[in-house]
Amino acid sequence: MTHISTDLTTAYAELVARGLSLDLTRGKPSPSQLDLSNAMLGLPGDGDYRDAAGTDLRNYGGPDGLPELRAIMGELLGIPTDQLLALDTTSLPLMHEVLVAALLTGVPHGDGPWRNVEGVSFLCPVPGYDRHFAICEALGIRMIAVPFTDTGLDLDTIRSLVANDPSIRGMWTVPMYSNPTGYSLTVEEVEALVAMPTAADDFRIMWDNAYAVHHLTDDPDPVIDVLGLAAAAGHPDRPIVFASTSKVTFAGGGVGFVGGSPANIAWIRKHWSARTIGPDKLNQLRHVRFFGDAAGVVAHMAKHRALLEPQFEAVLQILEERLRGVASWTRPRGGYFISLDAGDGVATRAIALAKEAGILVTAAGAPFPYGDDPRDSTIRLAPSFPSLDELRAGIDGLCTCVLLAQQERAAAAE
Ligand code: PMP
Numbered sequence: 001m002t003h004i005s006t007d008l009t010t011a012y013a014e015l016v017a018r019g020l021s022l023d024l025t026r027g028k029p030s031p032s033q034l035d036l037s038n039a040m041l042g043l044p045g046d047g048d049y050r051d052a053a054g055t056d057l058r059n060y061g062g063p064d065g066l067p068e069l070r071a072i073m074g075e076l077l078g079i080p081t082d083q084l085l086a087l088d089t090t091s092l093p094l095m096h097e098v099l100v101a102a103l104l105t106g107v108p109h110g111d112g113p114w115r116n117v118e119g120v121s122f123l124c125p126v127p128g129y130d131r132h133f134a135i136c137e138a139l140g141i142r143m144i145a146v147p148f149t150d151t152g153l154d155l156d157t158i159r160s161l162v163a164n165d166p167s168i169r170g171m172w173t174v175p176m177y178s179n180p181t182g183y184s185l186t187v188e189e190v191e192a193l194v195a196m197p198t199a200a201d202d203f204r205i206m207w208d209n210a211y212a213v214h215h216l217t218d219d220p221d222p223v224i225d226v227l228g229l230a231a232a233a234g235h236p237d238r239p240i241v242f243a244s245t246s247k248v249t250f251a252g253g254g255v256g257f258v259g260g261s262p263a264n265i266a267w268i269r270k271h272w273s274a275r276t277i278g279p280d281k282l283n284q285l286r287h288v289r290f291f292g293d294a295a296g297v298v299a300h301m302a303k304h305r306a307l308l309e310p311q312f313e314a315v316l317q318i319l320e321e322r323l324r325g326v327a328s329w330t331r332p333r334g335g336y337f338i339s340l341d342a343g344d345g346v347a348t349r350a351i352a353l354a355k356e357a358g359i360l361v362t363a364a365g366a367p368f369p370y371g372d373d374p375r376d377s378t379i380r381l382a383p384s385f386p387s388l389d390e391l392r393a394g395i396d397g398l399c400t401c402v403l404l405a406q407q408e409r410a411a412a413a414e
Helices: 006-017 031-035 038-042 067-077 092-105 130-139 155-164 187-195 226-232 262-273 281-291 294-323 347-356 388-412
Strands: 022-024 084-088 121-126 142-147 168-173 204-208 239-244 256-259 338-341 359-361 378-381
Touching: 006 388, 022 388, 031 294, 038 281, 067 084, 067 239, 067 256, 067 281, 067 294, 084 092, 084 262, 092 130, 092 204, 092 239, 092 256, 092 262, 121 130, 121 155, 130 142, 142 155, 155 168, 155 187, 187 226, 226 239, 256 262, 281 294, 294 338, 294 388, 347 359, 347 378, 347 388, 359 378, 359 388, 378 388
Parallel strands: 022 359, 121 142, 121 168, 168 204, 204 239
Antiparallel strands: 084 256, 239 256, 338 378
16 A cells, blocks of 8 residues: 655645745746846937838837838848738737637638638647647637647647648647647648648648747757748748747846748738837837847857756756656746646646645646646746746745655555
8 A cells, every 4th residue: 555655745835835836827028137138227228219111110100110120030030021021019919819810801812701611620740839729719619639749749640630621720839839839840740731632721820939039058949930931831831930029138128029931921921010000110219229230149148047057957957856756847948837747647736735835826727728637747847037046946845746746646546
């Protein structure tokens, strides 16, 4: 008979007695990371309000966003300036808008509004980003979870689903350093996604490249030219690319970008122009002045890396010390998250035990559509925000909770 070890029960009692109050729930930049962009608060500065063409940016107009900034981001994302719009201060509203427009009016070269499609659905590789799933849920798009395999996307399942079911109109992807696994798609996977036959001619890939420049190694994963590959495969309109500076400069106060084929861009421009007369171009100018050029963004991201790397290392080291052999986790090369596989039926209980001990982590199930983690095993860890000491205490405490939950489950199974 399995017993819950007294050592573990004592360790948990001690943890609760410490009365911690730690929040490890969301992948926010830390105050020190935000400090890296403080110089921007004084930009563009008194009297600096014209772009390179001499346009007065204090006024309405310029609906596509500042060309200089789109050129900088375009260079980093591998997208021509005229196929990349800088429309908002973040990217999630752009994703939401694209799906609203698709539902209400249909996409270019499609067969009409998606709202007319019985059971309109999206594929969702899991674990994935909860806010993508929240958009689908809010708009009534059915979600079909497709778990990652040990080696990457489950292409066989994806191919067979999209080939046979015309109600599947799209899929979510975070192509680099994905939230929460840290996984980056390979060129072969991207080629397969843009080339695969789909029962719906207007199938779209929501290509959320939120972490394109957020490397944690000297040997960055490449930005794959998804628009070029899609055009070469005869499906130029399939990907719609999103990105933002939320985790580059100020979260919520940066710039959101959307890129795509000329047809998709014309369609997005038309919808967005019904919504606004133009974006905050002074904020965009502030970003241009702050970065200078694409190399300036890369140099700035190296400073983020210097702050983030010790946080990730601390988490990985504690996981290694405490959970080796009894759980598994991802070792991301960039991005903001580590995904912990705590074992079947363990996540909800471990997270509840952690909460009792004053350690808040992302809710169990959050990285899955409808909050449903069928194995109840995934815990998303967000190392960026807490101080190093708080992070160590929080992750160490969480490991105690995972071990206790595993033992409780083993004992209950006998
Ligand atoms: N996409 C992904 C994959 C993210 O992880 C995040 C932030 N957590 C966002 C988008 C949010 O981006 P934004 O602030 O530009 O809306």
